[in-house]
Amino acid sequence: MSTAATAHDDHHHHAPTGLKRWLFSTNHKDIGTLYLWFSFAMFMVGGLLAMVIRTELLEPGMQFVDPEFFNQLTTLHGLAMVFGAVMPGFVGLANWMIPLMIGAPDMALPRMNNWSFWILPFAFLILLSSMFMSAFGAGHPSAPNFGWTFYAPLSTEYGPASTDLFILSVHMMGISSIMGAINVIVTVFNLRAPGMTLMKMPLFVWTWLITAFLLIAVMPVLAGAVTMMLTDRHFGTSFFSAAGGGDPVLFQHVFWFFGHPEVYIMILPAFGIVSAIIPTFARKQLFGYASMVYATASIALLSFVVWAHHMFTVGMPLAGTLFFMYMTMLISVPTGVKVFNWVATMWRGSLTFELPMKWAIAFVILFTCGGLSGLMLAITPVDFQYHDTYFVVAHFHYVLVSGAVFTMFAAAYYWLPKWSGVMPNKLLGELHFWSSLISVNLLFFPMHFVGLAGMPRRYADYALQFADYNFWISIGGFWFGLSQLLFLAVCVLCALKKGEKAPAKPWEGAEGLEWEVPSPAPFHTFETPPVVK
């Protein structure tokens, strides 16, 4: 594809060393690595919180934590996973891969890129530390305890003192995301190598371009929501108080106008990754490239008109309810296009099942499972029954864990040779895959059943008839959590360069500019743009 795959180039400036390299970086690869490690750290923190939740739910009755603390666990688990693990994880992959995929020397705005990253650790320091301090002495120590969706009035009138810390940390995360997204869009529009037309871009770049658009469109709305919370809490406004002419339901509208596109922010890059991996190991061109692009764009646009399907039970007018139901069901059309395209890509391909492919296939199947339960939830009268039950929990964990998180593993196994220069350890990788695959289903599949039977989410205890399922769910949870230590081991081995040396293109069927630079990718790549034919 390219004619000028540049090797190491040291006349420009030298790679900085030591702590300064990481703290002051303007290098997309280093910043990408920082993002990825940060994401994994938050995955572990969020996972640890989930382990405590599952410990409490192992048996009926209250054993280990009090209900107040349980609420803080579910809240922080959700926030850490959504804003700390999944979003930064995909940003890390974007940082590493987009410049390599489009033949750019770096991200368009490298210093802003570093600022986007360094805001995040501070934002999470603020958020997570509220678990350990009595927030400023006012009231008894409590982290945010209103669920990751922080509905008013739980978060306004009844929120603990730490809510204000939470609000400002969300503001910081928003600033970080918006700057990161602007960087992605500008890089893609302005830094493509000559000949890399929009419709030649790898789908990962396409999906991230659209994701970045969604981020810029909705993170400011989230900022607006938390700002209204702050003024309701401290400055006497009545946005979410009916006594002053406002409405708590207004919060839900504003939040979900952010929240639903946010859901796609967390899954579109995953589509891009899978669309890169499946053709490689099927040794075929991706089936329906253009339809993939249009499907991604359709999903993104539809995501702006479906938000109220999260609120079917608040008592909206019938016409509104129907509108949001039909719009939601419409999303299954472009999503179906994608799933069928992946399957068609594999059809009659020369399939091999290396680790990235295993994760990608698991994604296609399990994500479809999560998509179908989503379709059930989209049906208004049915949702009246399922709303706020474990069925919802099962649904979004299928699309987020065996969806988004699985593709991040796929991406890691696929691109670790490029990042580190060594192949990920096969034995540990296989163990990690099979162990995660089995445990994730043990963990989340029975949640469908207890949810359909009426077990509500976010409760620290449950009725006796749910005991057996919950026992196995907890076992699956511990198993899945421990399995991730295998992934940590794989990553540490790669970071220490322990393993089989990787060639520039470790996967026979792989295509794309990222495979034309050596492994590990040198500090600077494509300082002279390659020409794409």
Place this chain on the structure above:
Amino acid sequence: MATEKYYVPESSPWPLAASVGLFMTAVGGAHFIQQSTAPDKFQGSWGMPLFFFGLATLWLVIAIWWRDTIKESVGGLHSKQLGISYRQGMLWFIFSEVMFFGAFFGALFYTRWLIVPWLGGAGNNAMTHELLWPSFQAMWPLVKTPDGTVTQAMGAWGLPAINTAILLTSSVTLTIAHHALLQGKRGKLIGFQAVTVVLGAIFLCLQAWEYHHAYEEMGLTLHAGIYGSLFFMLTGFHGVHVTIGTIFLFVTLLRVIKGHFDAENNFAWEAGAWYWHFVDVVWLFLFVVVYWL
């Protein structure tokens, strides 16, 4: 799209330093807000000093950061491609600002067209009305809230109309300055840009006067129910943006005087101008839906 040499800036301590500044601003700010709005205004607060120290750090670091960038630009290190990146970045930033205002405009429309009528019993909400606040009457502007707080609505044709005229005029003067910049007419550029900055400052003074009037004589405050909440949040955030825009234009005015810009190399100037026009357009929407209709 082709580039000969792309400028990747040297590593820089400012992003990290700015993050530390933001961190202190957030932690200090949260404590400051809690302390200053608590009923007993509890004593011994470290929130306020930390907040202002953080804010000062943030501003200082950003100023140094941009000074570095300006030095590079004046030193001719920036490629044309980087200029395009900056321009696109600024436009997307303005788009994010539009969405931020969108959240509050959305809240306004939802309140006005749905919540208030529903609280008054519209649609299938007769029982809501009957059970919650049977004496409540739906109206807009909402000058009597369900819990009985009474306020007054801000009319459109006094100060706000004058302010509209001022902002529209400032947009015209800025456009004249823009043409002068592109034609290389320095004197005209400096003159009209200075007028724009002064108009921005006058707008802010009048806005402050209007707020004073609202608080002291009309009983229109943040506490006056949803109308006051929306009024002050929308006009207040707009005012913050006018302040930023005025500072922005003032800084680029100083840079014009220093001779930083010409018809080709003028990103920061144009970014400031775009920002000003954006603020202007937001005001027009505000004038129509908050003050007038």
